[in-house]
Amino acid sequence: MNTHRTNWHVDDEDLAAYGTGSLASVPATSVEAHLMGCQGCRERLARTGQPQDIEDAWLTLADAVDRPSTGPLGRFTGRHNLLRSSIATPTMVAAALAGIVLVVAVPLAAAVVAGDAALVALLVGAPLAPVAAAGLAYRDWADPAGEISLATASAGLPLVAKRAVLVSVGALLAAGISLLVVSTWVAAPAALFFSWCLPGLALSALVMLAGTTRLDPLRVALGLGLTWAAAVVAGSWAPRSLRPEAVLHLLATPALQAAALSVVVVSLFATVARRDLVSYRRTA
Amino acid sequence: MTILTSVASLEIDELTKTYGRTKALDGVSLSAGRGVIGLLGPNGAGKTTLLRMVATVLAPDSGSLRLLGLDPADPGQRIEIRRRLGYLPQSPGLYANFTPFDLVDYVAVLKEHTDRDWRRDETRRLLESVGLADVMHQKIRRLSGGMKQRVALAAAMVGSPDLLVLDEPANGLDPDQRLQLRSLLSQSSTVLMSTHNISEVGALCQSVYVMFSGRVRFAGTPAELAGLAVGRVWEDDSQDPRAIRSWMTATGAFRHLGEPPAGAQVVDPTLDDGYLFLARQEHR
Amino acid sequence: MTLDQGAPSDAELIARIADGDRGALHTLFTRHQPWLAARVRRRCADPAVVAEVVNDTFLAVWQQPTRYKGEGEVAAWLWGIAIRTLLHRLRPRKSVFERLVQSRPQHHPSAEEAVLVQVQHSDVGQALQKLSPELLAVVQATVIDGLTTREAAALLGIPSGTVKSRMSRARLELREALL
Numbered sequence: 198m199n200t201h202r203t204n205w206h207v208d209d210e211d212l213a214a215y216g217t218g219s220l221a222s223v224p225a226t227s228v229e230a231h232l233m234g235c236q237g238c239r240e241r242l243a244r245t246g247q248p249q250d251i252e253d254a255w256l257t258l259a260d261a262v263d264r265p266s267t268g269p270l271g272r273f274t275g276r277h278n279l280l281r282s283s284i285a286t287p288t289m290v291a292a293a294l295a296g297i298v299l300v301v302a303v304p305l306a307a308a309v310v311a312g313d314a315a316l317v318a319l320l321v322g323a324p325l326a327p328v329a330a331a332g333l334a335y336r337d338w339a340d341p342a343g344e345i346s347l348a349t350a351s352a353g354l355p356l357v358a359k360r361a362v363l364v365s366v367g368a369l370l371a372a373g374i375s376l377l378v379v380s381t382w383v384a385a386p387a388a389l390f391f392s393w394c395l396p397g398l399a400l401s402a403l404v405m406l407a408g409t410t411r412l413d414p415l416r417v418a419l420g421l422g423l424t425w426a427a428a429v430v431a432g433s434w435a436p437r438s439l440r441p442e443a444v445l446h447l448l449a450t451p452a453l454q455a456a457a458l459s460v461v462v463v464s465l466f467a468t469v470a471r472r473d474l475v476s477y478r479r480t481a
Numbered sequence: 482m483t484i485l486t487s488v489a490s491l492e493i494d495e496l497t498k499t500y501g502r503t504k505a506l507d508g509v510s511l512s513a514g515r516g517v518i519g520l521l522g523p524n525g526a527g528k529t530t531l532l533r534m535v536a537t538v539l540a541p542d543s544g545s546l547r548l549l550g551l552d553p554a555d556p557g558q559r560i561e562i563r564r565r566l567g568y569l570p571q572s573p574g575l576y577a578n579f580t581p582f583d584l585v586d587y588v589a590v591l592k593e594h595t596d597r598d599w600r601r602d603e604t605r606r607l608l609e610s611v612g613l614a615d616v617m618h619q620k621i622r623r624l625s626g627g628m629k630q631r632v633a634l635a636a637a638m639v640g641s642p643d644l645l646v647l648d649e650p651a652n653g654l655d656p657d658q659r660l661q662l663r664s665l666l667s668q669s670s671t672v673l674m675s676t677h678n679i680s681e682v683g684a685l686c687q688s689v690y691v692m693f694s695g696r697v698r699f700a701g702t703p704a705e706l707a708g709l710a711v712g713r714v715w716e717d718d719s720q721d722p723r724a725i726r727s728w729m730t731a732t733g734a735f736r737h738l739g740e741p742p743a744g745a746q747v748v749d750p751t752l753d754d755g756y757l758f759l760a761r762q763e764h765r
Numbered sequence: 766m767t768l769d770q771g772a773p774s775d776a777e778l779i780a781r782i783a784d785g786d787r788g789a790l791h792t793l794f795t796r797h798q799p800w801l802a803a804r805v806r807r808r809c810a811d812p813a814v815v816a817e818v819v820n821d822t823f824l825a826v827w828q829q830p831t832r833y834k835g836e837g838e839v840a841a842w843l844w845g846i847a848i849r850t851l852l853h854r855l856r857p858r859k860s861v862f863e864r865l866v867q868s869r870p871q872h873h874p875s876a877e878e879a880v881l882v883q884v885q886h887s888d889v890g891q892a893l894q895k896l897s898p899e900l901l902a903v904v905q906a907t908v909i910d911g912l913t914t915r916e917a918a919a920l921l922g923i924p925s926g927t928v929k930s931r932m933s934r935a936r937l938e939l940r941e942a943l944l
Contacts, residue, residue, distance in 0.1 A: 216803055223893050225807060226905055232800050233840055236775075243799040254802075254816065255794055261824050262787065263601050265583045266618065283590055287578060342588050343574030345636055347538040348646075349591040350563045473556050477540045580785075615788030 207231055207238050213245045283351060284359045288339050296326045296368030304375050313439040315379045319372060320433075320441055321426045324397025326368030327361070328425075331404035332418030334361040335475075353476035354468070361405065392448035395457035400425060402464035409471035411480050489514050489547075490644060490671035491535065496544035498530050498695075505530040506541070507695035513673070517666055519686030519703075520675040521756065527695040528675040529571055529648055535673055536568040536646040549644055549671075564592070567642035567669070571649055573633035577622035581613050581632045584621065588636040607635040610665060612658065627653035638665070647674040651681055659684070682706075683752045691756065693763045703752055710750035710758040715741040725761050775839035783830040790827055797843055798823070805847055808910075808920065814854060822847045848910055855919055892942035900935040903928055 207215070207228050214220040215228045232239055243251070265282075300322050308315035333339055334357045340346040376390050400421045407417035432444040447453065493511040497504070506527045511518075520528045533539035534546060537553040549565055551558040575584055585604040594600050608617045611631040621629060630653045637645060645666065651659050663685055666672050676682060682689050683703050691699035691706070699706060717735045720727055724737035738757055741747055750758075773781070773789070775796070781789035798819060805815045825832075825846050833842050893901065906917035907928070914932075918925040 216799070218803070218806055222898075222901060222905075226893075226909055229804055229807075230909060232804075233844065234838060236796075239796065239800045239840070242803065243795070246799055251795055251798055254798055254819065255791060257816070258790075258794060258820050258823050259605070260601070261820065262618070262790065262827050263582060263605055265586050266580050282587065287576060338574060341576035341579055342584060342591065342636060343572075343576075344538065344570040345568055345573060345588060345633065346591055348536045348563055348566060348568035349588065350560050350593050351591045352563070476556065477537065477553065477559060479540050479542075615786055618787055619785035 205231075206235065207241075209241070209245075212238065212242050216242055216245045283356065284363055286339065286341050286360070288341070289334070289360050289364055292330065292333055292339075293364045293367040296329065296364060297371040300326060300368055300372040301375055304379060308379070311439065313433075313441055316441040317429065317433050317439055317444075319376055319379060320393055320444055321429045323369070323372035323376070324393050324400060324425065325422045326372060327365035327397055327401035328404055328418050328422055330364035330368070331361045331401045331408075332415040333364065334358070335408045335414040347478070354472035357408065357475060358405070361401070365401070389445045389449050392445055392454065395454050395461065396425075396448060399457040399460035399464070402461045402468070406464045406468045406471075409468055409474040490549055491518070491673065492547040493531075493535070494545045496531065496534060496541040496546065498527075498534075498539070498542050504695050506534075508544070509692070509695070509697055511690055511697065511700070513671070513688060515670045516687035517672040517674065517685050519682040519689040520673065520692060521677070521679065521682055521689055522675075522692035523677060523760075525694075526692040528692055530695075531692070532646050532648045532673065532675055533570075535644075536566065536570075537562055538568065538570075562644075564640075565643040567637040567639065567645045569633050569637040569645075569647040569650055571652075573629070573636075575621055575629060575633060575636075577620065579621055580618050581608055581621060581624075581635070582617045584632055585636050585639060589639045592640055594640065603639060604635075607638055608632075610638075611635045612661070625653075627655065627658065630654060631658070634662075634665070638668070641668055643670050645669040645672040645674075647672065649676060650674055651676065651678065679752050679756055691759055693760070698763060699759055706755040706759070707750050707752045708755065710738065710754040712747060713741065713758060714738055714750045714754050715745035715747045717746070726757055776833075776835060779826070779830050779833050779839060782827060790823070793826070793839075794823055797840065800840075801843060801847055804844065805851060808848075809851060814851075818847055818850045818854065821850050825850070844910075848912065852912075852916055852919055855922075892939050895942055896935055896938060900931050900938070903931040904935050907932060 211220055211224060211228060215225055220228065232242065300319065303322055304315040304318040307318040337343050337347070339360060346352055373391075380390050403421060404414050404418045408414040429441075429444055432447060433439045433441045435443075489512050491511060491513045493509060496506050496509045498506040509527065509531055511531075520531065522528055530539065534541055535548060537548070537559055540554070546553055548562050551562050553559045553562055579587070582604055585607055586600050589600040589603060594603070605614075605617075608614060611634055613628060613631055613635070616624060616628065621632060624632070630650075634647075634650060637647065651662060654662065659681070666674075666685065674685070686703060688701065689699070689703055689706055690697050699709070715737055716730075717737060719735060721735070721737050721742075723739060723742065725739035727735055727737045730736050736748075738754055738761075773792070775793065778789045778793045782793065801822065802815060802819050805818050806812070809815055809818070822843060826843070833839065893904070896904065902921055903917060906912050906920055907914070910917075910920075912920065914925050914928050918928045921928070
């Protein structure tokens with residue numbers, strides 16, 4: 198584009214001299230001012246140099262431009278740490294955030310209705326976070342590359358397990374905090390409030406194990422989740438009120454805790470023993 | 482990374498797979514060395530199931546596989562196969578918020594390439610080779626179907642795999658891009674690709690396997706496939722009710738497949754003729 | 766690829782870059798890198814720094830293409846980024862206040878520049894030639910590059926007061942020479 202309405206253009210000699218830096222100060226300034234508004238002369242200047250120099254400079258720029266894009270969580274999902282980038286995939290991070298919101302928002306909403314309802318909501322929701330995480334981590338769409346990822350050297354139980362852990366940890370921490378808040382208006386010893394941990398882990402361990410069978414782990418997670426929710430609500434139900442403390446006490450009994458622990462241990466051992474079935478699937 | 486020419490790249494023996502009542506694969510055997518091998522057949526013939534097995538994504542119910550001389554049932558050998566393999570599934574399911582650059586770089590991460598600069602150079606090279614240099618930093622959700630397919634193709638070719646497994650690779654590609662596909666495929670020593678487009682087989686493949694209902698019905702070169710219909714194709718000025726199939730050609734004459742009547746003008750069969758003849762026999 | 770007559774304009778290229786078009790960045794680069802590099806080279810002797818400044822300029826274009834508001838020439842906008850990048854290298858630590866104050870309007874071709882286009886062949890050119898090198902440098906920094914006194918001082922490595930006094934002397938001498 199020519200903003201200068203003039204017929205004067207820089208002559209070839211001056212242009213070449215300007216390009217090599219050997220043009221005197223005042224004429225050079227004049228050339229500069231002209232180039233600012235004259236595309237034709239800019240192109241002519243470009244032609245006085247070596248095209249390879251421009252390409253070399255472009256390659257340097259391209260090295261800075263050609264980077265994986267960083268989303269809003271780019272700093273944390275670390276495109277620099279390749280291990281983190283295959284675990285903290287966008288879908289998994291979104292699932293973790295959703296989990297955190299659920300264990301905070303739902304109890305808060307329930308608390309508005311009735312104080313005890315918050316505790317019931319938490320007792321339902323908190324253990325289900327790792328259950329859902331385990332079910333989701335097995336899915337193809339948990340991986341940005343979908344089915345392609347199944348044919349790579351990284352495919353297998355370690356990746357699935359790490360993703361499940363990532364989502365669970367975030368949600369569980371949030372649930373823990375929520376619980377401490379809720380516990381302020383329920384009369385019961387604090388330790389009781391975490392009696393759901395082992396049962397929750399037991400359920401998630403079962404989902405992880407399901408992934409080594411021909412069962413769909415997400416369906417197993419859904420089934421277990423609904424059963425758990427129904428059991429908690431039923432256990433808390435009393436005529437005209439909710440008594441979640443009853444559920445808490447039941448969960449805290451040594452027998453149940455021991456049973457939950459053994460389910461966790463056995464399931465995890467079995468999952469690791471059968472890990473080859475995660476890497477080389479029997480079902481599409 | 483060298484493969485002796487006398488060793489077959491793919492040795493597949495009597496693979497079966499049953500889903501509920503359906504037999505997706507009913508005893509498939511295949512033996513192939515280097516080159517492009519085409520898998521031809523209608524939808525539901527079992528091509529995708531077979532490709533998944535060759536890509537080590539799916540384990541067979543029975544039968545054996547030897548890929549690049551290695552056995553995918555053995556965990557250690559399977560990882561080795563996956564290191565030298567590239568897979569393009571039928572519906573890649575790529576994460577829409579990634580850019581092509583993000584995605585190919587990520588697949589390189591999954592393929593255990595730890596050097597960030599190497600990944601950048603390889604990603605660039607691949608995206609340029611599939612003609613996506615200009616859009617490599619635009620989100621996948623904004624790309625056309627053909628472009629998305631090319632992203633998946635680039636991802637499959639990360640690390641220049643010795644064995645490429647492609648499920649309908651030319652899906653969504655225009656004729657110009659299909660031509661480029663040929664030169665891309667020549668980079669891998671063994672390519673197993675499926676298609677339901679007969680002309681692609683003629684253009685790209687050195688050998689072809691035709692599948693119907695989970696079984697291999699033909700194995701040979703494209704010329705041999707065409708040869709099945711030798712003496713069974715004739716041309717005429719009008720429809721012929723005695724023919725198995727008749728259709729009008731571009732010149733306005735009619736082409737017939739079947740038992741030619743005495744004195745008919747028999748012509749050389751094309752690949753389509755051979756395939757149709759085989760399909761007709763299948764449905765008897 | 767477009768089928769319209771002729772190559773896309775610079776403004777169109779910027780719009781495409783905002784869209785994530787890497788090819789458009791490449792085209793813009795091949796068009797503008799040569800003159801930009803030559804111009805920076807005249808203000809900075811170190812070739813490594815020149816290369817970095819030019820590189821950073823186009824990187825800034827890639828990362829924030831919407832900073833171009835469609836006013837004035839793209840070339841002028843590019844030069845604005847380049848000269849500020851160069852300045853930043855010389856005075857890397859700026860206070861928040863200075864950075865706020867520094868958000869500059871578009872660099873429009875000024876009356877001085879329009880005159881200086883013809884400088885070589887005119888009386889003004891001869892008059893400028895009679896100025897001493899220090900005065901000429903100050904004139905170039907403030908008039909041609911459109912820098913503020915403070916920025917010119919940073920670029921030339923002299924105090925702001927000196928910039929002001931040299932500018933007044935330059936104006937005096939030019940006026941005398943042209944009378």
